[in-house]
Amino acid sequence: MKIYTLKSKQNLPISIEEAWDFLSNPKNLKTITPDYMGFNILSGDDKPMFSGQIIQYIVTPILSIPTKWVTEITHVQDKKYFVDEQRFGPYSLWHHKHFLKKIPGGVEMEDIIDYKIPMGILGQIIHPILVKPKLNEIFDYRRKKLVELFGDYKISNL
Template sequence: MKIYTLKTVQRLPISVQEAWNFLSDPANLKVITPPYMGFDIISGGDRAMYPGQIIQYIVTPVAGIKTRWVTEITHVKEGEYFVDEQRFGPYALWHHKHFIKEIENGVEMEDIVDYKLPFGFLGQVVHPFLVGPKLEEIFEFRRKKLHELFGEI
C-alpha cells in the first residue's frame, strides 16, 4: 500500500481572519480550482464550515470524465486549521489538512494532502506521469490564483 504526500506552503499579505474567511468558505473552492476541472458544489457548501459537514462536488479531473466527490470536514479550529477527508470519490484515501498561521506581514498557509490511489499496482504505475503531476498542477493554479487575489509577500 503506497500513500503519497503533497505539501505546499504559501505566504500572503493578509490577516489570519481574511485568510480563514476565504479558505473556509466552500464556495471559494471553485475560484481556486482550474476551470477545465468543471468544479461544482452539488450540496453542503451553503453553511459556515463545521466538523461533520458533508460537501458533494462534481469534478472533471481527466479526459472530460465527470466524477462525483464527497468530502467530510472532520476537524475545524477556527483561524488555525481544518481537515477534509474524502468519503466517496476517485481516491482510495484523501486526507487534506489546511493550516493557517500569522507571520510577519501576513499569513502562511500550509496544505498537506495524504492520498492513496485505487487499483493497487496499476495506480502506482500511473502516479508519476498522471496523478502526481495533475495534483501539482492544480495546487500551482491555486497558488497563482491566491497571489492574484491577495498579492505576494
Template sequence: MKVYRLTAKQGFPISMEKAWSFLSDPRNLKVITPEHMGFKILSGADRDMYQGQIIQYIVYPFPHIPTKWVTEITHVKEGEYFVDEQRFGPYALWHHKHFIKQIDGGVEMEDIIDYKLPLGILGRLMHPIIVKKQLQNIFNYREKRLNELFGHLEGYQNSITFK
C-alpha cells in the same frame, strides 16, 4: 498500498481573519480550481464550515469524465485549521489538512495532503505519469490565483513538494 504526501506552503500579506474567511468557505474552491476541471458544488456548502459537514462536488479530472467527490469536514479549529477527508471519490484515501498561521508581514497557508491511489500497482504506475502532474498543475494554479487575489508576501518562498 503506498501513501503519498503533497505539502504546499504559500505566504500572503493579509490578516488571519481574511485568510480564514476565504479558505474556510467551500464555495471559494471553485475560484482556486482550474476551469478545465469543471468543479461544481452539488450540496453542503450553504452554511459556515463545521465539523461533520458533508460537501458533494462534481469534477472532471479528465475531459468528458465527470467524477463525484464527497468530502467530510472532520476537524475545525476556528481561525487556525480544518481537515477534510474524502468519503467517496477518485482516491483510495484523501486526508487534507489546511493550516493558517501568523508570520511576519502576513499569514502562511499550509496544505498537507496524504493520499492513496486505487487499483494497486496500476495506481502506483499512474502516479508519476498522471496523478502527480495533475496535482502539481492544480496547486500551481491555486498558487497563481491566490497571489492574484491577495498578493505575494515579499521574501516568502512558496513551495510544493511530494513524498
C-alpha cells in the same frame, strides 16, 4: 499499500481573519480550482464550515469524465486549521489538512495531503505519470490565483 504525501506552503500579505474567511468557505473552492476541472458544488456549502459537514461536488479531472466527490470536514479549529477527508471519490484515501499561521506581514498557509491511488500496482504506475503532475498543476494554479486575489507576499510587508 502506497500512501503518497503532497505538501504545499504559501505566504500571503493578508490577515489571518481574511485568509480564514476565504479558505474555510467551500464556495471559494471553485475560484481556486482550474476551470477545465468543471468544479461544481452540488450541496453542503450553505453553512459556515463545521466538523461533520458533508460537501458534494462534481469534478472532471481527467479526460473530461465527470466524477462525483464527497468530502467531510472532520476537524475545525477556528483560524488555525481544518481537515477534509474524501468519503466517496476517485482516491482510495484523501486526507487534506489546511493550516494557517500568522507571520510578520501576513499569513502562512500550509496544505498537507495524504492520499492513496486505487488499482494497486497499476495505480502506482500511473501516479508519477498522471496523478502527481495533475495535483502539482492544480496547486500551482491555486498558488497563482491566490496571489492574483490577495497580492504577492514580500518580506518588506513588515
